Amino acid sequence: MIDTLLFDLDGTLLPLDIEIFTLKYFNELCNKFESIFEPRVLQEAVWASTKYMICNTQKEKTNKDCFFEDFQTRIERNLEELFPIFDEFYNKDFVNLKDSVNPNPVVKESIEILKDKGYNLVVATNPLFPKEAIFHRIDWAGLNADDFKLITTYENMHYCKPNIQYYEEILELINKKPDNVMMVGNDVQEDIISSKLGLKTFLIEDCLIDRKSPVYIPDYRGSISDFYEFVNELPRLKNKC
Structure with missing residues (x-):
């Protein structure tokens, strides 16, 4: 689950x-x-x-x-x-x-719903930047860094996307099995590659990046508004993680 x-x-x-x-x-x-x-x-x-x-x-x-x-x-x-x-x-x-970003309020609403339902949340951004740069961007999205169990930065990670070891390291850090985890991202080759480990995946298509090779097929796909509807349908966890 x-x-x-x-x-x-x-x-x-x-x-x-x-x-x-x-x-x-x-x-x-x-x-x-x-x-x-x-x-x-x-x-x-x-x-x-x-x-x-x-x-x-x-x-x-x-x-x-x-x-x-x-x-x-x-x-x-x-x-x-x-x-x-x-x-x-x-x-x-x-x-x-x-001023070069375009925050979408639907993102914040989706995160609030997931928090309320008891899900663990991780910012699995490609850790090419220091903590400060990543925390700035989380803030620009209208989100609170404290809402995430882990935020990957270049200080705390040892691999980058699209290396599959990046996802293995996250699973190790949060002590989760692939069956318990979904990856949500807009880059087919960097994000949906996580499916090789058995993670479920949701491809966000608003800012889609697809280099066509390698080919990875997401379990779900759609706009950020579609993801919001998906989140609304997720069950509330009885025992918060």
Whole structure:
């Protein structure tokens, strides 16, 4: 029986155009580091180190460890000099991206219903960002971070989507079996891949991403409004998890 729902963030809990969001993200980041890096150099280094982080399968290294391990090889600056600037960027400058998202009140209503019915909730966003950046986006969606049993960030996770180990790690952290869990997301290859472990899946189509390969078939699919109706039909849990 399903008693836990995992939610992707960007394009699912928080509707957005990922291309516009990414463009604005790099504009803000490059402005922050303009006295240190040329924009092209910084952007290429961040993309390359992000790819390195996504490809990591060494469980002893967090995603953050992997990112900066590779980033250091691509720059001629000491990381200790850069960490405070990154921290300030994600705490302060990152909020300038808020105008590039389109929060949907139906998301908040769905989460409220699930909370009331006693379901465990997890933000299973691709952990490419630090906690601060992810918590900002949860807030922009009109949600409260305290409502989630786990929020995946690059500090607390050791794998990224679409690695299946990412979902295995979540199940381990929340002590749940696949039969008890549903993944809700808008990206076929990154979110619906969780079905390989036996999780039920719901594909949100409002901001659909489908690269066509590999092919994964969700158990349910529809708009965020369809998901709201789905949530209304879920049973109330007798014993809250």
